[in-house]
Amino acid sequence: MSRIYQHTKVTILSIAVVAIMCAALPGSVALQSASAQRMNSRQAQAERASVDRGTVARAESYTRDRFNYFTETPRGASVASVNRPRAEALHAIDAGLAELFAAARRNNYRARVHYSDYIVFIARADRTRDSTGAYSPDMAFDATYYAGSVYDKGGYIYAAGMVSSYSPAALVVAEHERDWGRMTNVVRYEGEHLVLYHNDRRRFQETADHSRGGAHPILK
Numbered sequence: 001m002s003r004i005y006q007h008t009k010v011t012i013l014s015i016a017v018v019a020i021m022c023a024a025l026p027g028s029v030a031l032q033s034a035s036a037q038r039m040n041s042r043q044a045q046a047e048r049a050s051v052d053r054g055t056v057a058r059a060e061s062y063t064r065d066r067f068n069y070f071t072e073t074p075r076g077a078s079v080a081s082v083n084r085p086r087a088e089a090l091h092a093i094d095a096g097l098a099e100l101f102a103a104a105r106r107n108n109y110r111a112r113v114h115y116s117d118y119i120v121f122i123a124r125a126d127r128t129r130d131s132t133g134a135y136s137p138d139m140a141f142d143a144t145y146y147a148g149s150v151y152d153k154g155g156y157i158y159a160a161g162m163v164s165s166y167s168p169a170a171l172v173v174a175e176h177e178r179d180w181g182r183m184t185n186v187v188r189y190e191g192e193h194l195v196l197y198h199n200d201r202r203r204f205q206e207t208a209d210h211s212r213g214g215a216h217p218i219l220k
Contacts, residue, residue: 051070051078051080051119052168055119055164055165055168055170056080056121058164058165058170059080059121059123059164059165059170059172062141062162062164062172063121063123063124063139063172065082065123065124066082067080067081067082067121067122067123068081068082068083069081069082069083069084069085071085071090073090073091073093073094073097073115073120074090074091074094075094075097075098075115076114076115076116077093077094077097077115077116077118077119077120078116078118078119078120079093079119079120079121079122080119080120080121080122081121081122081175082122082123082124082175083122083175085122088180089122089175089176089180089183091180092176092180092181092183092184092187093120093173093183093184093187094115095180095184095187096183096184096185096186096187096188096191097115097118097187097188097191099184099188100113100187100188100191100192100195100219101113101114103188103192103217103219103220104195104199104219106219106220107199107200107219107220109195109196109198109199109200109219110199111195111198111199112169112194112195112198112199113195117168117169118169118170118171118191118194119165119168119169119170119171120170120171120172120173120187121164121170121171121172121173122172122173122174122175123139123172123173123174123175124139124174124175125137125138125139125174125175125176126138126139126140126158126174127140127158128177130158135178135179135182136158136160136182137160137174137175137176137177137182138158138159138160138174139158139159139160139161139162139172139174140157140158141157141158141159141162160173160174160182160186161173161174161186161187161189161190162190163190163193163194166194166197166198169191169194169198171187171190171191171194172190173186173187173190174186185216188216188217189216189217189218192207192216192217192218192219193207193208193218195219196208196218196219203218
């Protein structure tokens, strides 16, 4: 999905976070110092992985996750993840971007066709199986623009990925434990919105909202 949604976990997590913060407020200076050290560590990791702090904060606001691990794929895309990403996940990201770049070049698009152009966030999945029981790691988002569409599951939708930022180019995918080909497809499909945004704004507008029809792959 290319549009940005509020996460359905917001209400539950907001309550939990407030409770933790209230309990922590009377804490000692040592606790505050430890917290500051963790924040500094996360900032340093993000800088090493060339991930802008504002981009991380934006992705976290959509998913309500904390991206604590920062690294790069073998081919140079930046990755931020809720857990230490598996090697298979990093290779799946590279494979998805490779397919994306090949499709972009077939359409004579030249902007955002380098691995270093991309940031991929790996978020926690809200479900791991779809309604048929098939393995399907997806994130849950408020239906918003998809309300009343075939994607609407009663006020929310499930999506395997989303675009979290157009500049820099960043996307979010649900954490996978297997079926790496599916993860490859999610990266390629979400990346299509980013390629179109930077190369063909008219086509981007026509295909950004799947509630009006259309599906991936967009770039043949």
